[in-house]
Amino acid sequence: MGYMSKVLLSAASGAAMLLGGQLAPVQAQDGKDANFVPLFTYRTGPFSGSGIPIANGMRDYLEMLNQRDGGIGGAKIVIEECETGYDTKKGLECYEAVKGRNPVMVNPWSTGITLPLIPRAAVDKIPVLSMAYGLSASADGQTFPWIFNPPNTYWDGLSVIIKHIADELGGLDKLKGKKIGYIYLDAGFGKEPIPMFEQFAKDLGFELKLYPVAATDMQNQSSQWLGVRRDKPDYMVMYGWGALNPTAIKEAARINYPMNRFISIWWPSEDDARSAGPGAKGFRELNWHGVGTDFPVLKDIQKHVVDKGLSKVAKGKEGEVLYNRGVYNSMLIAEGIRNAQKLTGKKAVTGEDVRRGLEAINLTPERLKELGMEGFTDPLKLSCADHNGHGAAFVQEWDGQKYVKVGGPIKPMEDKVGPVAAAAAKDYVEKNAGWPKRTEACDSK
């Protein structure tokens, strides 16, 4: 026991010293201009299946800019990953660790981590980019000047799915008398679209069946699918995450549910569909960017990063849905920094500059071509009022090997989504008494 206690004592004193040492801000650069982009990633834990491709995509795009162009506008990008494990407390620890080191923005990649950061962003002057997740109401730039969630919200996604179903049936009025099932993660994310779904059901005259899946039961959905079998909905809509997605696809295949009537929001990956075997063929989901590597930007990543052995991505996994989503996310980061540099004339920018830069994002077709993303995604324009863009999404179908696009881009139903989003933003402000009015000046017209 004497030895044990000695070891412990020395470990404790070592720990105390280390904690003291960690507080000094790390300056990774050799005096040159640089922009610090922390990436909150999760390569471990129950959600790592989704987290790893996203992390790889985000990192590889930024690394490609460093390798090909020497960074952005002559300033290197200092990339640093912080492992959150999709756990709020670790995410907050990551945030505390980076916030003193002038990060240009944070990408929490978890709604649970995004929510506590929303009030802090304005105070710490660090913009939050929660790409198509987080608080949907934060699309309102007048209320949330520091939060960005392009290119669509979950409400936009729902309206696109409804439109897609209507298109297949031959018009919105054809939805009357139909039955639509909704299987979702029983948490904030899955419950958010329900009021709007119910409104749609009332307006369009279809019947809505709810199949909630508790987070603890993601891998056991037999009772929900028993319900589906009994109710026989004409269409199934899914808002899932993590293990919920592959399990649902498997269960749907098992009960022979017609897969091309099973439509998910944009999170299922190739692996989720693949694991269900050939029965998953025809499974549909929304997306807003290309899959595969047939884009100049992906070729550049392969050439400058993957082939040089600088990436962690497994061979052949680049170009998958979630990898490309990471690439898209990093493209927004890079555009934000680039715009900030243009607006301020500085090379090394701050969070405040990048907030302005993100509001100035204007991905015209020409700009997308310059970025090597022609045909990869649709144009997107953000403004001071609109931090989302409410861009179009398209439907893609699993053909057994890969996702293929079916049909063209579908715009969200602005008239239905707009009021809901505005009401939610208002509700947030009311419940958080003393929420600051926007004082940040507006650059773009």
Added chain:
Amino acid sequence: MLYRETGQFRTSYKADMAVFPIRQDRIGLAIILLLAFVATPLFGGGFLLSAVMIPLLVFALAALGLNLLTGYTGQLSLGTAGFMGVGAYACYKLTTFFPEVNLIVWILASGFFSAAVGVLFGLPSLRIKGFYLAVATLAAQFFLQWCFIRIPWLYNNNVSGAIEAPVRTLFGMPITGPHATPELRYLVVLSIVALLTWIASNLVHGRVGRSWMAVRDMDIAAELMGIRLLPTKLLAFAVSSFYCGVAGALMVFLWYGSAEPEVFSISQSFLILFMVIIGGLGSLIGSFFGAALIYGLPIVLKSLFPMLGLSVGAATIEHITFMVVGAMIIGFLIVEPHGLASIWRTIKQKLRVWPFPY
């Protein structure tokens, strides 16, 4: 050397039964309190306070609460996170209903709601023991988490389904919300934790604590000696849940800032149970040791590799943390099943007789 009690005579029964009978212990405690209350907020810096000290104190308080139940009374509970959640949601409801009342009042009051729920789920403890009781408290965990998800009234119908800490002030300075300084938040957490630890110390050293330990060691013998089992066990459940509830409220209001129901999941319960086991069952200081080790070790490991100049991926460090913590749990169970607190006692005993080994 310094730690020697020669010449310290205890002339009264009271002095002999004091919590800290040795003068050096009292001095040590004063130094620790001074460091915690003065030096840490003065020289700590934002990261140390917000990301290390506040979480550590919150976990220590929760571990202390569980320790009162599991370590002192011998009732195994897996519902810790659920009881923490009750505290957090109660505090949220109270402070949104009555915003003018000071938040600290509500943080302490929310503990009573948690205590009431704890008593309710403690009722089966008279009939069932050990693993069966663990399963019953597991039901509490799942039921409570289900409530946090399914009862919109609890989170004021927020679209996000999460509770968000509104801005509240203390002496005109914000203690919650984005403008609250880490120093003030830390001091509030530390004061509450110190106060509750002091109360717990008095409880376990008094009649109540003795009856808890009697029940733990052999309930039939305790009953024969005139301890009524049901009130004793229920009191343990109530006090333990009170501590957990306050810890939950502190967690959401002074640390996270907002919380989804997922925060109060079963994994949180297990985390706190591990803290209690590693720290030492039936020891107050063990709760602090356990929290420091389980919560602090990953942070230390994270900074260890860059300090050594090794470039290790963020995920690799996480994997190493898992392995080290896992190995430590097994190691402790083999080498020192009574946890860090027992090692601490051994060190103290050795120091008292140093340099003569007994």
